[in-house]
Amino acid sequence: MTRTLIENIRLVQNDGSLAEGSVLIEDGRIAAMSAEPLTDYTGDRFDGGGSVAMPGFIDIHIHGALGADFMDDDSAAAGTIAAALPAEGTTSFLATTLTHSPERISQAIRHGRNFMTGKEKAGAEMLGFHLEGPFIHPNQAGAQPAAYICEPSMAQLQGWFGNNLDDLKIITMAPEQDVEFKVIRELSERGVIVSAGHTTADYATIKRAQEAGLTHLTHFANAMRGLHHREIGVVGAGMLNRELFCEIIADGIHLAPDMLKLVLQVIGPERLLLITDSMRAKGLPDGSYTLGDQEVTVSGQEAVLADGTLAGSVLKMNEGVRQLKVAADISWADAIALSSGNAAQRFGISDRKGSLEHGKDADIVLVTEDFSVRHTFCRGRMSFAHDQIEDVPVD
Numbered sequence: 014m015t016r017t018l019i020e021n022i023r024l025v026q027n028d029g030s031l032a033e034g035s036v037l038i039e040d041g042r043i044a045a046m047s048a049e050p051l052t053d054y055t056g057d058r059f060d061g062g063g064s065v066a067m068p069g070f071i072d073i074h075i076h077g078a079l080g081a082d083f084m085d086d087d088s089a090a091a092g093t094i095a096a097a098l099p100a101e102g103t104t105s106f107l108a109t110t111l112t113h114s115p116e117r118i119s120q121a122i123r124h125g126r127n128f129m130t131g132k133e134k135a136g137a138e139m140l141g142f143h144l145e146g147p148f149i150h151p152n153q154a155g156a157q158p159a160a161y162i163c164e165p166s167m168a169q170l171q172g173w174f175g176n177n178l179d180d181l182k183i184i185t186m187a188p189e190q191d192v193e194f195k196v197i198r199e200l201s202e203r204g205v206i207v208s209a210g211h212t213t214a215d216y217a218t219i220k221r222a223q224e225a226g227l228t229h230l231t232h233f234a235n236a237m238r239g240l241h242h243r244e245i246g247v248v249g250a251g252m253l254n255r256e257l258f259c260e261i262i263a264d265g266i267h268l269a270p271d272m273l274k275l276v277l278q279v280i281g282p283e284r285l286l287l288i289t290d291s292m293r294a295k296g297l298p299d300g301s302y303t304l305g306d307q308e309v310t311v312s313g314q315e316a317v318l319a320d321g322t323l324a325g326s327v328l329k330m331n332e333g334v335r336q337l338k339v340a341a342d343i344s345w346a347d348a349i350a351l352s353s354g355n356a357a358q359r360f361g362i363s364d365r366k367g368s369l370e371h372g373k374d375a376d377i378v379l380v381t382e383d384f385s386v387r388h389t390f391c392r393g394r395m396s397f398a399h400d401q402i403e404d405v406p407v408d
Contacts, residue, residue: 014040017393018054022061022379024369029346031065038375041393046369059395061379064387067349068368069104069376070330071356073183073286074143074232074260076109076304077293083108084121084305091128095136097296099389099397101329102352102378105138105366107182109290111305112146112157115169122173126180136396138376140360141182142174145231148186148196149211155236156324157211158305165196181205182360185231187212194225201226206359208260209247211236219250223257229359232290233259233276235267235323252279258359260288263333263340264314264326270340277341286359287333287351292316292325335384348384 020035024046037045037054045051076082081093091108098106108125110118122142129139146157148165163169165186174181183206191197197207209219210231215238219227230237230251238246245252251259259280263273267290276285289295294302294311302309302316309316309324316324334352337343343351349368357367365374375393380386389397 016056017059018051018056019059019061019066019377022064022066024066025345025349029344031345036066036369036377038393041375043369043371043373043375045371062387064379064381065345066369067378067380068353068366069378069389069391070102070352071366072098072103072106072289072330073356074109074288074290075106076111076291076325078291078295080293080297082293083125084111084113084117086120088124088127091125091139095139098137099391100386102331102380102386102389103137104376104378104389104391105140107140107143109143109145112149112161113305114161119173129180135394137391140362141180143183143185144181145185146211148190150187150190150213152213153187153211153236155211156304156307156318156322158307165191167196167199178203178205183208183229185210187214188222188227189214189218194222197222197227198225209237212247213238214247216245216250219247223254228256228258230257230259232267232288233261234272235262258284258286258355260286262290262326262328263287263336264328265336266315267323267326273337273340277337277343282343282347282350283355285351286355287330287337289328289330289333290325291328295327295329331380331384331386338384
């Protein structure tokens, strides 16, 4: 048995306040949490330096980082991304695909599955796939390659993921493209989260799609029909319909700071999920990169195609939490819900992730009060230290 006591940290209490405490890790899981010193403990100790302990972040919509993209024909791409994410506090993620040819998507799924089943488990944990496209509307393609857009098809999905749709956790699609919402209904019955995105749907269409099983909105307010006083669109549906969960990219670009404040007030932290939608340039200098064979120019926090269309982001999860704190003064409890708790609940993994509790995975990020990441533990293993660069075992 490997045991490590993380001490000299502050824990978020049920009322949102902070209190001094410690966390005991045994064999990759949380064995105990205490506000009192464990005087009889004789194992390894780790000094948290007064940091605030949060559950590791869960990014359910991410395309790439550090020069790699899940769509690359490269068996090492997923591992590169997984190794990079603990630096921003992310300990779990969904590999997100892009609209492309059936062969290219199949290839991405194969590489991702090889990573999931491989022996190397350092870094963030891949929980499955977020299929973004190709069943979207061409008029809201955004940075998705429009040439590969196609009609929704269960046969195609089963060709990619098998008859049981193994590892498919969420799909982004345009509901208006799904005749009689047959695909949405079957996906919902099979436990796949169906999300409206890259869509021209009006409010009435979203309502009918919800009746068939739609429960989610992709990168809220981007690549969807906006709010209008005569037709409230997809954005209005997200604000009005309490059954819809909404992804938000809190980089100050996809959603202005005032919009972030508005959605926190109107929708509330219980229905919002922070995502990055980051592409391969995250963690690299400004310059020219690619997304789905398209050239993307990155300058500062903005990534755009040649025509100025936003092409994902270079956002890091801890930076997104910081933006939400600045824009809307969220509490520590809200920060946890937005960055991990809501995602864990949505994807049925709250028994092991999304909060710091006895028996759960020791996915822990230690942050300063401005959400700078000091240390990240993935399933009990230190995978990032602010003063080191390599994966470091603590046992």
